[in-house]
Amino acid sequence: xxxxxxxxxxxxxxxxxxxxxxxxxxxxxxxxxxxxxxxxxxxxxxxxxxxxxxxxxxxxxxxxxxxxxxxxxxxxxxxxxxxxxxxxxxxxxxxxxxxxxxxxxxxxxxxxxxxxxxxxxxxxxxxxxxxxxxxxxxxxxxxxxxxxxxxxxxxxxxxxxxxxxxxxxxxxxxxxxxxxxxxxxxxxxxxxxxxxxxxxxxxxxx
Amino acid sequence: xxxxxxxxxxxxxxxxxxxxxxxxxxxxxxxxxxxxxxxxxxxxxxxxxxxxxxxxxxxxxxxxxxxxxxxxxxxxxxxxxxxxxxxxxxxxxxxxxxxxxxxxxxxxxxxxxxxxxxxxxxxxxxxxxxxxxxxxxxxxxxxxxxxxxxxxxxxxxxxxxxxxxxxxxxxxxxxxxxxxxxxxxxxxxxxxxxxxxxxxxxxxxx
DNA sequence: CCCCATTTTGACCAAATGGTCAGGATCAGG
DNA sequence: CCTGATCCTGACCATTTGGTCAAAATGGGG
Numbered sequence: 001x002x003x004x005x006x007x008x009x010x011x012x013x014x015x016x017x018x019x020x021x022x023x024x025x026x027x028x029x030x031x032x033x034x035x036x037x038x039x040x041x042x043x044x045x046x047x048x049x050x051x052x053x054x055x056x057x058x059x060x061x062x063x064x065x066x067x068x069x070x071x072x073x074x075x076x077x078x079x080x081x082x083x084x085x086x087x088x089x090x091x092x093x094x095x096x097x098x099x100x101x102x103x104x105x106x107x108x109x110x111x112x113x114x115x116x117x118x119x120x121x122x123x124x125x126x127x128x129x130x131x132x133x134x135x136x137x138x139x140x141x142x143x144x145x146x147x148x149x150x151x152x153x154x155x156x157x158x159x160x161x162x163x164x165x166x167x168x169x170x171x172x173x174x175x176x177x178x179x180x181x182x183x184x185x186x187x188x189x190x191x192x193x194x195x196x197x198x199x200x201x202x203x204x205x206x
Numbered sequence: 207x208x209x210x211x212x213x214x215x216x217x218x219x220x221x222x223x224x225x226x227x228x229x230x231x232x233x234x235x236x237x238x239x240x241x242x243x244x245x246x247x248x249x250x251x252x253x254x255x256x257x258x259x260x261x262x263x264x265x266x267x268x269x270x271x272x273x274x275x276x277x278x279x280x281x282x283x284x285x286x287x288x289x290x291x292x293x294x295x296x297x298x299x300x301x302x303x304x305x306x307x308x309x310x311x312x313x314x315x316x317x318x319x320x321x322x323x324x325x326x327x328x329x330x331x332x333x334x335x336x337x338x339x340x341x342x343x344x345x346x347x348x349x350x351x352x353x354x355x356x357x358x359x360x361x362x363x364x365x366x367x368x369x370x371x372x373x374x375x376x377x378x379x380x381x382x383x384x385x386x387x388x389x390x391x392x393x394x395x396x397x398x399x400x401x402x403x404x405x406x407x408x409x410x411x412x
Numbered sequence: 413c414c415c416c417a418t419t420t421t422g423a424c425c426a427a428a429t430g431g432t433c434a435g436g437a438t439c440a441g442g
Numbered sequence: 443c444c445t446g447a448t449c450c451t452g453a454c455c456a457t458t459t460g461g462t463c464a465a466a467a468t469g470g471g472g
Contacts, residue, residue, distance in 0.1 A: 013449070035242030050432085156400070175324050177334055182364060203409060217419095256459095
């Protein structure tokens with residue numbers, strides 16, 4: 001009890017290796033989806049043997065579940081920050097910018113999520129029908145309030161949110177396609193940000 | 207030579223069964239991705255035994271390849287129809303409407319494509335870097351021409367095309383999420399069409 | 413209804429996959 | 443530097459998977 005089981009219930013090695021494994025698993029799962037990925041692949045990517053990996057996680061499923069559960073929360077953060085008290089147009093534009101930043105900085109997470117949804121969300125449907133749904137309801141109401149007050153142009157708040165998601169996540173999820181079409185363009189994201197700023201500015205102007 | 211090998215080089219049964227198989231494979235591949243799908247799954251969905259399926263197609267890969275190659279072409283059709291001679295705003299809006307219709311009528315095809323791209327487009331990268339890239343270049347030039355003529359508001363033509371793709375395909379690829387958030391809403395697509403019409407109208411107005 | 417081409421099947425195979433286990437290597441506190 | 447806990451490995455196992463094959467069933471033109 002003295003040497004092991006520190007405050008976290010884990011040793012230093014456990015913390016390090018678990019992080020390594022999750023990092024590798026993110027690489028693999030985000031590219032091949034759950035069923036298309038193998039424990040061996042993940043183990044190799046993490047620099048471990050398969051039995052060694054299974055010493056840290058009980059199963060393939062457990063790794064995937066841990067990744068997803070950690071993801072959902074941070075994924076919703078940019079939307080949570082949407083503040084009813086702020087300036088409507090600026091609030092929405094900030095949300096778009098934050099979301100685009102996440103596509104740029106965490107494309108693997110975006111693809112992991114996309115894979116899960118496309119395949120019918122077998123593992124996170126509850127979270128979508130719960131947390132996400134509630135959050136959407138809350139923020140839709142705020143946006144509707146802005147519209148009713150004549151502070152932004154009228155539109156469907158829920159579809160506005162869908163538009164924000166699809167426009168921003170596209171750059172991460174379909175990165176290969178984007179790059180194939182603008183190969184020389186190093187600065188995809190700055191241009192994308194400009195474009196989306198233009199788009200939403202025009203769209204929201206009364 | 208008399209009884210078999212009609213004009214198509216295939217018998218009636220071959221034509222029927224191959225169609226059945228492709229139909230079933232579309233169901234399965236679009237949901238689980240290539241690596242996540244099994245021949246047995248497809249065979250069962252098509253009402254055949256595995257060896258019987260393999261009598262009609264030489265391998266799992268061949269089925270997938272045939273689906274994808276057939277897809278690429280029809281996928282680009284709506285963009286091909288974009289006509290430099292037409293009214294700019296109406297041309298773009300028609301393109302959006304056609305693309306949204308495809309999401310509504312062929313969601314499995316959309317997801318098959320999305321799966322392929324997310325996973326790095328291992329099988330259709332050439333087509334993307336070829337046909338698609340050329341078509342984008344061509345249509346971007348047309349749009350740029352409209353902008354230069356002051357007929358639509360200025361914006362980045364390539365990113366405009368990305369926006370059209372992402373906004374419309376989202377309703378097919380993330381259908382589960384959309385439905386989870388608007389479960390009561392039977393009329394997702396009519397509303398989506400209205401929303402996108404509003405969005406692009408505002409965006410393109412000088 | 414005969415006969416050959418076409419279609420279908422069950423049995424089979426090698427490789428891959430998720431997971432287990434006993435024992436050996438290593439680490440760190442005393 | 444000893445000792446028990448932690449960490450790691452090779453060997454192993456059952457199941458799944460992509461694919462083959464010989465032989466049986468079926469079909470349809472003559």
